[in-house]
Structure formats: structure tokens, C-alpha cells
Amino acid sequence: MAALAVVSLILASAAFAAPPDQEQIERGHKVYDKWCFPCHGSGQGRPGTASLAARGQKPAVLEERTDLTAPTIKQFVRHGVLFMPTFRKTEISDADLDAIAAYLTRNNKP
Amino acid sequence: MSVPPGVTPKDFSDAIKRWQEALGAEWVFTSDEDIDLYRDPYSPVWHEQEEPIASAAVAPDGVEQIQAVVRIANQYKIPLWTISTGKNLGYGGSAPLLGGSVVLDLKRMNRVLEVNDKNHYALVEPGVSYFDLYRYIQDHKLKVWIDPPDPGWGSPMGNSLERGGGYTPMHDHFDAVCGMEVVLPDGELMRTGMGALPGAKTWQQYKYGFGPYIQGAFSQSSLGIVTKMGVWLYPEPEAYLLGTVMVWKRNDVIPLVEIFTELVSSGTMRGCTTVASPLWLGLPDPELDTLRAGGSVTAMEEYGRRKGIPYWSIPLPFYGPAKVVAAQWEYAKKKCSSIPGVTFQDGPSYRFPLNADDLAKVRDPVQIGIPSLQIFGLLPPQSRGHIGFSPIVPMDGQALIDAFSLFDSIHRELGWGRAVLTTLTSFPRAIVIIDLFPVEKDVEKNRKMRELYRRLIKEAAARGWGEYRTHTTFMGDISNTYSFNNHALRRFHETVKDAVDPNGILSPGKCGIWPKRMRKAEA
Numbered sequence: 229m230a231a232l233a234v235v236s237l238i239l240a241s242a243a244f245a246a247p248p249d250q251e252q253i254e255r256g257h258k259v260y261d262k263w264c265f266p267c268h269g270s271g272q273g274r275p276g277t278a279s280l281a282a283r284g285q286k287p288a289v290l291e292e293r294t295d296l297t298a299p300t301i302k303q304f305v306r307h308g309v310l311f312m313p314t315f316r317k318t319e320i321s322d323a324d325l326d327a328i329a330a331y332l333t334r335n336n337k338p
Numbered sequence: 339m340s341v342p343p344g345v346t347p348k349d350f351s352d353a354i355k356r357w358q359e360a361l362g363a364e365w366v367f368t369s370d371e372d373i374d375l376y377r378d379p380y381s382p383v384w385h386e387q388e389e390p391i392a393s394a395a396v397a398p399d400g401v402e403q404i405q406a407v408v409r410i411a412n413q414y415k416i417p418l419w420t421i422s423t424g425k426n427l428g429y430g431g432s433a434p435l436l437g438g439s440v441v442l443d444l445k446r447m448n449r450v451l452e453v454n455d456k457n458h459y460a461l462v463e464p465g466v467s468y469f470d471l472y473r474y475i476q477d478h479k480l481k482v483w484i485d486p487p488d489p490g491w492g493s494p495m496g497n498s499l500e501r502g503g504g505y506t507p508m509h510d511h512f513d514a515v516c517g518m519e520v521v522l523p524d525g526e527l528m529r530t531g532m533g534a535l536p537g538a539k540t541w542q543q544y545k546y547g548f549g550p551y552i553q554g555a556f557s558q559s560s561l562g563i564v565t566k567m568g569v570w571l572y573p574e575p576e577a578y579l580l581g582t583v584m585v586w587k588r589n590d591v592i593p594l595v596e597i598f599t600e601l602v603s604s605g606t607m608r609g610c611t612t613v614a615s616p617l618w619l620g621l622p623d624p625e626l627d628t629l630r631a632g633g634s635v636t637a638m639e640e641y642g643r644r645k646g647i648p649y650w651s652i653p654l655p656f657y658g659p660a661k662v663v664a665a666q667w668e669y670a671k672k673k674c675s676s677i678p679g680v681t682f683q684d685g686p687s688y689r690f691p692l693n694a695d696d697l698a699k700v701r702d703p704v705q706i707g708i709p710s711l712q713i714f715g716l717l718p719p720q721s722r723g724h725i726g727f728s729p730i731v732p733m734d735g736q737a738l739i740d741a742f743s744l745f746d747s748i749h750r751e752l753g754w755g756r757a758v759l760t761t762l763t764s765f766p767r768a769i770v771i772i773d774l775f776p777v778e779k780d781v782e783k784n785r786k787m788r789e790l791y792r793r794l795i796k797e798a799a800a801r802g803w804g805e806y807r808t809h810t811t812f813m814g815d816i817s818n819t820y821s822f823n824n825h826a827l828r829r830f831h832e833t834v835k836d837a838v839d840p841n842g843i844l845s846p847g848k849c850g851i852w853p854k855r856m857r858k859a860e861a
Contacts, residue, residue, distance in 0.1 A: 266469065266490065266711045271698060273712030282719035306375065311714055311721045313379040313427060317372065318365075318397045318445035318465075 249330075256331025259324045263315065264290065276312060294336050298329035339368050340393045342416050342438040344855075349414045350393070357396050360406040365446070367395040376424075376441050378433035380723030380777050382784050382791070382811050390437035390810070392419070399446040401565050405525040407442060408563070411843045412524065415855075418442045419845050420563050422464035422496035425489065428725050429500065430810035435847040436856075442563065451566065452542075455480040458571045459516060459542040464495045464564065468709040482571040483707030485509055490709025495567045499557050500807060503764030505705045507657055508572045509610035510765055512557050517541040519566035520556060523839035528562070542568035558807070560845035561838050577660040578706055579687040581667040583674045584648035588635045590677050591615075591650045592735035597673045598652055599733045602766060606666050609655035609705070613761045613769060616647045618742060627756055630746065648681070655705055660689065725787070727773040727794045729803040730765070741771050741803065748797060752790050770806060795819060810847075817850020832857070 267276035268290045281288035290296070302325055308314045320328070341350045358366045367373060376392045383389045398404045411418050419439040424432030434441060448465035453475055460471060460482075468486040471494060475482060485504035487497055498511040508514045518530045531547035532538040545553065556562050585594050591613070601607040617638060620626055629638050642649050654670055656663035667684075674680050688696070688706065697703075703710045717724060727745075731737045742759050749757035754775070762770045773794065778784055792815055795805065799819035808816050820827055831851045835842070842853020 262469070266709075267714070272701075273703070273710055273715065275711060275714035275717070278715050279719040308379050310719075311717055311723050313425070313431065314375050314377070316375040316395075316424060316432065316443065316445065317367070318443050319424075 252327055252330040253334050255324075256327035256329070256334075259320065259328050260291070260331050263320055264328065267312070279310065290332055293332065296332050296336070298326075298333060301325075301329045301332055339370065339373070340391065340438050342393050342440065343436070345414055345416055345438075350416065353410050353414045353416055354394060356410045357407060360410070361396060361398055361403055365397040365399070367397070376432045376434075376443075378427075378431035378810075380427045380431060380725060381433065382725055382777050382788055382809060384777070384779050384781075384784060386781055386784070388437075390434050390439070392434055392441045393438045395441040395443050397443040397446050401519070401521065401527060404442070404444075404521045404563055404565060405527065408521060408523065408843070409525040411440070412841050415841050416440055416843060417846045418843055420444065422493040422499075423467050423491060425467075425491045425493075426496060426500065427489070427723065428809060429807065433810070435810040435813065435845070439846070444563075444565075447565070450474040453478065453480055453482065453571070454542070455482045455571075455573070457543055458482055458573050459568055460484075460494070460571055461517075461542055461566060461568050462494055463566060464493055466495070467491050467493055468497075472707075472709050481574045483508075483574055484571060484709070485511065485514070485707060486704050486709035487511070488704060488713035489711055490704075491711065494569050495564060498567065498569060499559075499564060501557055502807070503610055503762065503770075505610045505655065506572050506707050507608040508570060511569075512554075514570040515553060515557075515567060516543065516545045516570055517566075517568035518553060518556060518564050520562035520564050522562050523841070523844050527565075530556075542570075555834070558849050560835065560848040560851060563844070572657070572707065574690050575657045575659070577656075577658065577663050577687065577689050579656045579663040579667055580653055580685060580705070581656070581670065582651055582653045582683040583670065584651040584681045584683065585677055586643060586648050586679050586681075587639050588649050588739065589735075590680070591738055593677050594650060594652065594674065594680075595733060595735040595738065597670075597676075598654075598763075599767075600673070601654070601670055602733070602763065606669060607654050607656060609657060610762060610764050611653050611655055613650065613652050613738060613763065615650050615742065615759075617642050617649050618746075618757075618759055620647055622756075630756055631750065663687075721776060722779055723777045724774050725777050725791070725809055727775075727791055728770050728805055728807060729794075729798045730768045730806050731771055731803050733763070733767060733769050738769065738771075740801070741798075744797060744801070745771070745773055745794060748793055749790065752786070752793065754790060765806075771803075813847065814850045 267274060270289045277288045305315050305320060305325055341347050354366060373392055376395050381389055396407055398407055417436055417439040419434030420442045421432045422444050444464035446465055447463040449463045450466055450471055451461040453460045468484060468490040471484050483506055485506045485508040487502050487504050498515050501512045503509045503511055517533050520528050522528055530553050532544050533541040534547055556564055595613060626641060629641055639649060656666045671682055731741050745759055746757040757773055760772050762772055764770055775787060791812060795815050804819055805816045817828060835851050836854045839853060842855050846853055846856050
């Protein structure tokens, strides 16, 4: 039951969240460039991108995705996945994490 | 929320309140959700009873706040575990060694205080990452290089204090440290070297100051909290040239390393490189695996010749004026030509500064002082992390043959299959063997990995090879091997620890050194 509740919450937040404003997206872009791009950017030597590509995730570059939700992004940043570690609040604050989520969901279809 | 060992819940609650007053409640983390962020994602004891979990974390943003944290910790005898950027993955990350410690997270102290491109140094705070320092230098168009280790998210301060290494001529990171500011365990502020002279103009230019040289006491140590550190930088060179020497017989490594040692000791080759065996590192091939497990040396050599894979190779990176690096590489080739059958490969080479297009094509950016995370690309896509066994062996070809054979046989004996072994020449007169293996989120697999790790420690020590650095889980094991004269060195460290930190609040257990009040528990 608890798992169902969490799933419902995630779906609800994805479906009804207000579209992020441009300022928030720009802030998110800056934070993304600092913290995420070295692993998840385009070009050679980006192990996060390479790992996603090897596991069949398309597109493997996170900035090109249109299916990520804010809760999913926050889950990965705060809990890690595979060799990606967790990021503490002294590294990426909750406000910065909101901004990253705004940036990476900017192209999602309503 | 747990309570630090030996501390009453009331005292801990009082300390938390006082830390909140000193730092602001936002920077004192006590919820399970927040504390979870301080677990080591690459822990070899993940989800086991012995996994050390912090009781809380505090994140000061200045020296005075650190002093306040320390004074409060002293009053209640609360153990603190200091981290800088907390990305020391494979060595403990941001988790403490002693469960229940409070993590002193210095990431917020992330100011680049000075970069001088005339005398080639920087003065940084603990939370500055290699990426931060690189960006600062680029933004200010300064003509100096940093020397990043493989992952660029670590801190110049933390990596240097842990005696890490990079690749450029400044690759021995602790050797490049010049001047520290330290909060001592009682909260007092001290500066080392020329920093002890009020108004000194050379704090980042002359290491030794006057009297006993004390900087080393704060590396891999628990005697103080370094709050500012000078680090020497490398003036942007005119050119970089990489030349690779390849030899095709197993025993060729003996004259090869002898020549290499002369190149290093004379300063002809000043970068960090690897003495590697492409045959031992090669992609899995059943034929090669069979040969490695029990085939003759001749058969291995024949396989290498047939497949075009040298038995050993050394890439030699040269930095400096274009004519000089070309002459250095010619000299190296001339020396190595005494080895029958040796072959050479030129390049890549660069002239600086590089334009953006050329920069994007650089295959190994850390070699030219550009921080990166691409080392993680060497891990399998499904990897959950790694840990390294890294003993120091002599810079000697026969020692490499012996070490590779021994470690490979231990891997096989314990059911791990072939070992993936390489080396780094991070330090001037010795070689670090790098033996990497995976950590998992699986209790039984990790138990077997620890068995392998501890066997490697024991067998290496029996041959006079000791580790230079290790994960917190194995610090006690490694410390036990440095046992000359009934552990005289550790007893000395304990004497100093007890004198400087009588309440034993700073990083208990770090490198096997426990404060007096916890020593029985450790034994």
C-alpha cells in the first residue's frame, strides 16, 4: 500500500506540477553544468552518459530527455544509482535540486 | 538518530542545540533522511551491522564556526569526522570510520582565496573542488595548471592531505602543499611554515618556516582540521608530448624500469605514468586467460607478438618547452634502444594554449591539468562502485613481476578469476600497484571481497610491501602491518594524539590511531 501511495504521489506531482519559470530553468542549467554535466553531458569522457547508453536508455544525454520527472531526478541525486553516488545538501541544496529538476523537465510535454 | 558512543542522549541533545545556535539550524543535520546522505555509497560493509553510520552532520562556513563546533564537541566528548568535499569514493566517501561520529562537513567552505600565476600557487579552503579551482583559473585567464587526480570532484586540500596523486609534474600532491591554517583539537587556530610569522609574504612560497617541520603531522591524520592550504601549481608549459615505450618479453621489464628510474630520478621525465602490462590488462580472451593461469612465459610472449600486444609498456609524458620535450623523448628512446626488440610510439603532442576544438579532442584531459570524471567510464556500466588495494613496491622490474604474479594467484585461489592489475608512478622512488575490484550492495559478495583484501594485505606485508592509503574499513589492518619494534611508530602517534587531542574528538581510528579512551575498544 505504501508503495502504491508513493507511485500515486509521483504521478500526481508529475501531472499537475505548475510549469517552471524561465528564471528557475536558467538557474537549473547553471547548477546542472556544475554538478551533472561532467558525468551526464554530451561528448567523450562522460561515464554517466556512457552507462545509460550501454543500458539502452535513449537519449542517453539527460538534457535531451523529455520523460524525466522531478521526483525521479531527486531520487537519483539523493540516493544515487549504480556507481553514481548520493549528493549531500551541502553540495546540491534542495533549492538547487528543484532548479535542476526544472531544467531537465523543461521540454516535457504537458 | 543514533547517539555517539559514550555520550548520553541528553548531552547529545544539548550539543545539537548549541551547534544549531552556532551554525544555524539549517546546517545541523539530524534527520535519518539527511544522515543517509553521509553513508558511503561504495562501502564494503554496506547494510551490515558494522557499517559506520553518522549520528549527525554539521556544516560550518568559516573558521570561527569550526572553532565553535570543536569546543562544543570537546565539552561533551563527541567524536567528529572531518570531510572536505566528501567524494573520496573507494576510501570511505563522507562516512565516518567510527559509527555514531558526527560528520564535520566542510563543503560550504569553498572559496578560492588566491591564485598567483607569477609564483604559481593557490590558497584554498577545504570545500573547493578541482573543478572549482580549474574554473576559477579559466575565468581569470591565469596561466597556471592545477594537477587533478582522476575524479575532479575531490578537493585539492583533501586529496593532498590523503597523499593522493595526479599526472602533471605536480603529481605528488602532498609534496605540493605549502602552508596550512589549522584548527587544533582544542579550538585554537595555528598556521604552519611561514604562516606563523605575522605578515609573512611567503606563506605559499617557502614550506619550512623555522623549527620542526610539522605539516606532515596533518596528513592522513586526526590532529587538526585544516582550514586553508597553499598548493603549488604548474606554469602552463609550451608543450606536452607523450611517447610510449613497448617491450615484448616478460623480463624486459627489468632493464626497462631501470632506465625509467633514471629518467625519473634525473628529472628528465617529470609526469606521473604507469608501468603497465597490456597482456595482463588485455580484454578477456579465453586463450590469454588460460596462458596467464598456467602457461609458460614463452607462450605468453608468443601470444603477445601474434596479437600485437606488448608484454610491458610505459607511456612517458613530457612537459615543457617544445624543443626540450622533443629532446627528452629522443633521449629516452636512445636509452631504451638497448633493449632488444623495443618499439616506440609517438604522440599525442600538444602546444598550449589549446583552442576549444583541440581541447574537445583531448583523450585524457587529466594529463594536461583538466579535471574530469571520465575515469568512471572504465568501470562496467552496471558497476556499483569499486575499491582499490594499492601497495607500494620498489621501482624495480623484478618486484613488478613478483607482485603481479602473487596478486593474480591470490585472486584466482579465492575464486575471483584473473586480477586486473596496473601501476602508478605517483611517487619519485617507488611504484604503486593498483588492484581494483568491485564493491556491491550485497552482503555476501562484500564479505568475500574483504577476505580477498585482507589476504592481499597480509601477503604483501610478508614481502615488505605496504599500502600507501586505504578505505576506512581497512585502516586498522594496514596500520597493524607497520609494526616495526612492537608498533613503535603507532605508539608514537598515540602519544602525540593523546597530548594534542586529550578528549579524542577528532576522527577516532583514522589510520589505526585511536585516542586513549577508545583504545581498548579498538583492540
